[in-house]
Amino acid sequence: MKTLSIAGVTETTASSNIHKTGNHPLGKDDFLKILVAQLQNQDPTKPMEDTQFISQMAQFSSLEQMQNVSKTNSLQQAMMSIGNDVKADISNGSNGQELVFGRVVGVQPKGDDIYLTLDSGRQIKDSEVNTLMGPEGMLQEARNLVGKNIYLKNPNGPGHGKEVQVINEKTNTDEKGRTQIELQTSDGQAIGMKDIWNVAADTGKL
Template identity: 40%
Template sequence: MMTSIDPSLLISNKPSTTSTGNSSLGKDEFLKILMSQLQNQDPLNPMEDKEFIAQMAQFSTLEQTTNMSTMLEKFIKTQTQSDSILKYSEMIGKQVEWKATEETGNGIVKSIKQSDTGIILELDNGEEIKNDSITKISKAE
């Protein structure tokens, strides 16, 4: 007696899949793999409760470590920006000279602000200059 193979099971009939570029194993993917593992385990030699709990604990630890790493990166970025503002705040009320490409000038620093490009100093004459264009700092007269 000969049995036929269902054509839908052939590899050539399977739709092609593409990767999204995300190589990390997320919570949903882990749970799908775990469910598949539980469904396809050997009924005569099932997975031990200890093994199941150990896998869940390992995944939970990994997830918490990843979350902590993300939060630490955000904290460091915020702290670095705050440190820059504090460092340059000592320049408020000081006379500065600056040079940018072909232009030079001077003025008294009135305020400091953070921008996407770095620290910006606002001068008493209305000019705004980047911190890296300062050539001299002195007491205001």
């Protein structure tokens, strides 16, 4: 199951996994391999009956159709996020967890995954998004950061950079009439939400 918080509302979508082996879904390709292996290793004196073969092929066809429908539904849901702000929590291995904020401007399927293109140019998996925000969602996120310590993104590579405290937030309107959020930090910087790596555990004053 996948749970997605949308502007204070929680939506749960059903998983498309029909069968599982261990912790991995048994997909149509796995099903076909099993069927081929059965045919190759069947007893020549007791071949698979037509009805049994037809039944297994029907199951394969049904599984394929259900997975295709699930993929189409996931793509449609991702397309509906275009134009909305999102918040994602991304694991970066030894570099820790990264918060990513941005507005979705495009959707691109890649293999079994669906990627969202943000206004910063960055692409993230739709499965990494934990909040799809309403019109005031990003502003509320910014206000919640006031008084907290945050890590900035490292300008020289992966991982976080320096720790600063957010002391104020304000909004500006750019040349295209879009609202831009600006955070003022304890070291005199004015940063955007995209410059944040994560919220520091210690939120006391620096």
